[in-house]
Amino acid sequence: MDTNMIIGIVAVVAVVVVALIAWGVVKSRSAKQSAAAEEARRAQQAAEAKAAAERAAAAKAQAAKTESKQAEEAGAKPVASPSAKKPEPEPTAESAAPSAPSKPSTPAVAKPASEQPEQPEPAEQTAPAESAKPAAEQPAPAPAPAPAEPAKPKAEKPESTLSRIQRLKAKLANSSNPFGKALFNILAKDNLTEADWEDVEDTLLLADVGAEASEQLVDDLRKDARITGKADPADVRASLREKLLDLVGRDTDRRLNVNKPGANKPSVIIMVGVNGTGKTTTAGKLARLFVADxxxxxxxxxxxxxxxxADQLETWSAKVNVPVVRSDKDGADPASVAFEASAKAKEANADVLIIDTAGRLQNKANLMDELGKIRRVTEKNLPVDEVLLVLDATTGQNGMTQAKVFAEAIGITGVVLSKLDGSAKGGIVISVQKELGVPVKLVGLGEGPDDLAPFDPEGFVDGILA
Ligand SMILES: Nc1nc2c(ncn2[C@@H]2O[C@H](COP(=O)(O)OP(=O)(O)OP(=O)(O)O)[C@@H](O)[C@H]2O)c(=O)[nH]1
Known part of the structure; x- marks a missing residue:
């Protein structure tokens, strides 16, 4: 073998070796790269699985929250019947889960899990699938029990007029209104002295009969032989009764205009008076009196x-099923409420419309404006038949000044004397009529719903003389 041949063989071997080495290097690099790629792919899958698990947990929590809210709402609703109360039969998101499709409905989340057993548990992953679309899969919440129609309280039956007059007469006899009795005790003495006559006058003044009326009564009594002669208590009582009845006005027409023949239908009554005298209470009691009739x-x-x-009025009226027209806004225009109320009363062809008004007394001009407007707008629908002034009997003569302002601001047709039960000043009945020139038509003798009666002069005088 010559040298050239040997060199050629060595060269070929060398090339083969170099090629093998190069191939080996390339192969090892690509193996490394594919291992790295595989690693990266796994890491990405792990991250996706983790995110899926978190979404699952969040969705589950949301489902639980929704469910508990529904349960709460169902519990807060008025219950129509015992069956509407059953809490358990309503399937909730959770109770529906076991029978819900076990296949995850969001493959993007479920797939990595099936490929990577070491990733978060499939059970957890199915949860988001279910809760991810709560609207579709959650059983519709049980139809909320139809709110029970608030049971209409059975209408009360107010006391009849006759029974009231009897009861209130007895009440008056036991009240702190004994000026008639005090007069009788003085007058029943034999041989009345000047001091006794002074006592008679003082008693009348203290009872708020008024100076003029007191003087007139004393004059009449002094001229009466039944009193100044040999005192027979029965004669004295009879004489005193007569004179008091004359002063109170035994023949005065005290009927409410609505009760007079030819009254308008509906007949409108406006209640006026200083605040706190009992207007609203009296309006409520009056409604009952009409209902009783x-x-x-x-x-x-x-x-x-x-x-x-307005709430107070509604409470009163609800007991006898009388509708109340009101505004939901505090400080609303009272005239617009009066307009609505008169329209409603007209439409319903009611017998009576009672309008309660505010009692603040700023000045006469202001009062005239407000009450005048109420009256004018009401009269666009219905004529006003009656304006009742509510006067607190316990304020006596002090209340008279204010009463006169009302009387001048809006012509009044009658007086309601409230709180006569707590007053020692029954004589106000006499003075108020004299000064205002209108009759006392009704009296209030307590806070009870039927403690209002037509004023009965005989019952009143007998009550204070009893
Ligand atoms: N003892 C007694 N209290 C009464 C009588 N009438 C009304 N009251 C009481 O008087 C208070 C005032 O009555 P309201 O009806 O609110 O008076 P109001 O005039 O409407 O008051 P304002 O709306 O402020 O103008 C309440 O506590 C009533 O219960 C009555 O005849 N006898």
Missing amino acids: GKQVVMGAADTFRAAA
Whole structure:
């Protein structure tokens, strides 16, 4: 073998070796690269699986929250019947889960899990699938129990007029209004002295009979032989009774205009008076009195100044199923409430509409504006038949000044003397009529719903003489 041949063989071997080495290097690199790629792929899959698990947990929590909210809401609703209360039968998102399709409905989340057993548990992964579409899969919440119609309380039956007069007469006899009795005790003495006559006058003044009327009564009594002669208690009582009845006005027409023949239908009554005299209470009691007489009543809560007045009126009226027209806004225009109320009373062809007003007394001009407007807008629908002034008997002569302002601001047709039960000043009945020139038509003798009665002069005088 010559040298050239040997060199050629060595060269070929060398090339083969170099090629083998190169091939080996390339192969090892590509193996490394594919291992790295595989590693990266696994890492990405792990990250996706983790994210899926987190979404699953979040969705589960949301489902639980929704469920508990539904349960709460169902519990807060008024219950129509015992069956509506059953909490358990309503399948919730959770209770529905076991029977829900076990296949995950979001393959993107589920696939990595099936390929990588070491990743978060499949059970966890199915959860998001279910809760991810709660609207579709969650059983519809049980139809909320139809809110029970608030059971209409059975209408109360107010006391009849006759029974009230009897009861209130007895109440008056036991009240702190004994000026008649005090007069009788003095007058029943034999040989009345000047001091006794002074006592008679003082008693009348203290009872708020008023100076003029007191003087007139004392004069009449001094001229009466039954009193100044040999004192027979029965004669004295009879004489005193007569004279008091004359002063109170035994023949005065005290009927409410709605009760007079030819009254309008609906007949409108506006209640006015200083705040706190008992307007709202009296309006409520009056509604009952009409209901007792078989009349259909509508009320208008035009006292929008005192926030609770409309509620108070509603409470009274609800007991006898009388509708109240009111505004939901405090401080609303009282005239607009009066307008609505008169429209409603007209539409319902009611017998009576009673409108309660606010009692604040700022000044006469202001009062005239407000009451005048109420009257004007009401009269667009219905004529106003009656304006009742509510006067607190316990304020006596002090209340008279304010009463006169009302009388001048809006012509009044009658007086309601409230709180006569707590007053020692029953004589106000006499003075108020004299000064305002209108009759006392009703008296309030307590806070009870039927403690209002038509004023009965004989019952009143007998009550204070008893
Ligand atoms: N003892 C007694 N209390 C009465 C009588 N009438 C009303 N009251 C009470 O007087 C208070 C005032 O009555 P309301 O009806 O709120 O007076 P109001 O005039 O409407 O008051 P304002 O809305 O502020 O103008 C309440 O506590 C009533 O219960 C009554 O005849 N006798």
